[in-house]
Amino acid sequence: MSDTSRLMTDEALQRCSSCTDCSLAETRQTVVIARGNTEAPLMVIGEAPGAREDATGQPFVGRSGLALDRLLKEVGFDLERDVYICNAVKCRPPKNRRPKRSELAACRPWLDLQLDLVNPEVIVLAGATAVEAILQIKGGMSQLRGRWQSWNQRAVMPVFHPSYLLRNPSSDPGAPLDLTRADFSAVRRRLCER
Numbered sequence: 528m529s530d531t532s533r534l535m536t537d538e539a540l541q542r543c544s545s546c547t548d549c550s551l552a553e554t555r556q557t558v559v560i561a562r563g564n565t566e567a568p569l570m571v572i573g574e575a576p577g578a579r580e581d582a583t584g585q586p587f588v589g590r591s592g593l594a595l596d597r598l599l600k601e602v603g604f605d606l607e608r609d610v611y612i613c614n615a616v617k618c619r620p621p622k623n624r625r626p627k628r629s630e631l632a633a634c635r636p637w638l639d640l641q642l643d644l645v646n647p648e649v650i651v652l653a654g655a656t657a658v659e660a661i662l663q664i665k666g667g668m669s670q671l672r673g674r675w676q677s678w679n680q681r682a683v684m685p686v687f688h689p690s691y692l693l694r695n696p697s698s699d700p701g702a703p704l705d706l707t708r709a710d711f712s713a714v715r716r717r718l719c720e721r
């Protein structure tokens with residue numbers, strides 16, 4: 528993408544902060560767009576902002592975000608340089624319910640702009656909602672996680688959502704945390720081998 532195109536895409540994305548294209552606009556405090564590097568090789572897509580994200584305008588800054596950051600750092604990613612983090616839906620659903628299909632569809636143009644802007648080599652989909660949003664696959668994360676997928680000529684890795692890991696904190700071999708470490712290690716290896 529040329530510098531001019533990048534600038535235009537970035538400007539278009541900033542309009543997201545005043546979006547009212549679905550009913551989540553009525554209850555949100557802040558539109559939560561992204562954090563990280565817009566030129567990162569890795570893009571992590573989660574579900575939707577929670578309370579802390581809604582209050583701060585930053586994605587993945589609560590306990591789930593700390594868990595995600597820890598996993599990324601453990602396998603060697605520099606959070607400022609290597610990663611761009613966002614959600615499939617940019618406004619907090621009331622009571623942290625799952626986003627509806629109509630809300631995912633309404634928010635998709637913003638996600639597409641982010642994908643255009645960052646043009647990541649690898650995408651990590653954190654949780655079933657992100658998998659549904661990008662791959663249009665519905666299913667249990669136990670079956671989906673850890674298996675490379677392809678989307679628009681990009682490598683895609685579904686992983687457990689960090690909030691699931693907080694509810695299942697065991698470090699035993701084969702437990703969700705252990706499996707997710709292995710998934711992020713596979714992502715790191717893939718990017719190091721390129």
Ligand code: SF4
Nearest residue numbers: 546549552618633634
């Ligand atoms: S969730 Fe997305 S589509 Fe809905 S109001 Fe927020 S930014 Fe707009």
